[in-house]
Amino acid sequence: MSVSRHIVVIGAGITGLTTAHHLTAAACRVTVLEASDRLGGLLHTRHLHGYTVDVGAEAMHVGSPAVSSLLAEVGLAESVATARRGTSWLWTSRGRRPLPAGVTPAxxxxxxxxxxxxxxxxxxLLRAGLEPVLPRPALPAHHDVSVGDFVAGRFGREVAERLVDPLLGSLHAGDIKQLGLRSCAPSLVPAAESGRSLLRRRRPTAASPASPAPSPAVKRGPALMSFISWAAGLATVPEAIAQGLDVRLNSAAASLVRQGEGWTVHCVDGTWVEADAVVLAVPLAVARRLLAEHVDDSIFAGHSTASVATLVAAFPRTTLAAHGLGETNGLLIPSRHGSTLKAATFLSNKWDHFADAEHALVRMSVGRAGSEDVVTRADEAVADRALADLATFTGLRTTPEWVHVERWPHAMPQLTVGHTARLAALREALPAGLVVAGASYDGLGITSCLVSAAQAATQLAGR
Known part of the structure; x- marks a missing residue:
């Protein structure tokens, strides 16, 4: 009788739990070690003054089969809350303007x-419209370029600064002139390598794999909204995935020791776990420490992170409508304006489960690469700056009844130019039986983490 492989997954964020879920389905025995006292990593839901609010990731995008499949497998497809219709605004030198249809982070x-x-x-606009007719040099295979330089080269500087920076730059808390095209905007790579126009590209047909039919696994409203959550918050997802898994909280991994053809994971509390293979679903800085005895440290050169914070403010219920924000879901601010605030989400407008709340809840995102103010400043100072920016961009000067500040030090990996080559070198250098997965390696966002988890599980389950 064959004996199932035992895999240890270090990290109980969305990547680690999903990897464990797939490995368990492939008949592997899995142990998940988590350093903190909770599941989910950046999927973090808090109970604040009677409200259940996400202070890490705010929503899931349902455009990926990876999301639909996972939700169906863990029994969450029928309980989703779909984002309501509403306007997303961009701040410009002329004031607020609606985010144009068809604009993506790329x-x-x-x-x-x-x-x-x-x-x-x-x-x-004239410069952007010339994209189909101006020369478009092809990006050589295995070469990388920044997202900002590529977009500016194709559409002009204004598109990069006014559209891509507040979307993709805000998502990564980074500088689009530093973020790598291959790692942060992979959908643009085929056009970059072929030199074809992005505006003239052929629209996929109904039968094309680029435009799959909506998955029945996720209920959609009549407008086929893109973002979903749950009334109990995004923590619903890691909690559902963890059901039936062997997850050990407060079990920080201290070292990895080669043991024959397998590995022993020693924990800070003195315990250890033997395994046939180990998945490091942790930030790169943690992986670097655990791999110190097994991989040359120079391979980690070029890695950096950004610190960010999420603020939730509660205003009197009628405040948003009184300031002309009653139909507003979000606001994005380009970095060139120099504000602490980079984005705001009007939760009471966006989600049905906040619609009848006593307060109007506004979520604010602050922090960009190159500044550690959100870590070093006191909560009150961070909140005062963010609220002052919110007042500048919306006219909302009402004092909130309460503000919560959630800090995320060094939480946002900066996938800069050359990241894909550095990642390939790291994976090539890993000893047999060690795999890395997650946002630090395969891209930010829940969808990227789910894809990374599936790839890690496939790599190990097939051995």
Missing amino acids: GPTKLLPVLKSRVMSPLG
Whole structure:
């Protein structure tokens, strides 16, 4: 009778738990070690003054089969809350403007909505419209370029600064002139390597794999909204995945020791676990420490992170409507404006489960690469700066009844130019039986983490 492989997964964030879920389905025996006292990593739901609010990731995007499949497998597909219709705004030198339709974190796919939005100047629009006819040098295979430089080269500087920076730059808390195209905007790589136009690209047909039919695993509203959550918060997801798994909280891994063809994971509390293989679903800085005896430290050169914070503020219920924000879901601020605030989400407008709440809840995101203010400043100072920026961009000067500040020190990996090559070198250097997975390696966002988890599980389950 064959004996199932025993795999240890270090880290009980969304990547680690999903990896364990897939490995268990493949008949492996899995132990998950988590250093903290909770599941979920950056999926963190808090109970604040009677409200259940996410202070890490705020929503899941349902456009990926990886998301739909996982939710169906763990029994969450029928209980999702879908984001309500609402306007997302961009801050410009002319004030607030609606985010144009067809604009993605990687740039515009349509020019007419951008024209109507008045986000860009006439010269900026003219330059963007020349993308199909201007020379488009092909990006050599295995070469990388920054997202900012690529987009500016194709569409002009204004598209990069006014559209891509507040979307992709805010998501990564980074500088788009430093973030790598291959790691942060992989959907653009085929066009970059072929030199084809992004505005003239052929629209996928109904039968094309690029536009799959909506998955029945996730209920959609009539408008096919993109973002979902749960009334009990995103912590619902890691809690559901963890059901039936052997997850050990407060079990920080201290070292990895080679044991024959397998590994022994020694924990800080003096316990240890033997395994056939180990998945490091942890930030790269943690992996670097655990791999110190097994991988040359120089392979980690070039890695950096950004510190961020999430703030939740409770205003009197009628405040948003009184300031013309009653239909507003979100606000994005380009980095060139120099504000502490980079984005705001009006939770009471966006989600049904906050619609009848006593307060109007506003979530604010602060922190960018190159500044540690959100870590070093006191909570009151961080809140005062964010609220002052919110007042500047929305006119909302009402004093909130309470503010919560949630800090995330060094939580956002900066996947800068050359990251994919550095990652390939790291994976090539890993001893047999060790695998890395998660946002530090395969990209930010829940979808990227789920794909990374599936790849790690496939790699180990097949051995």
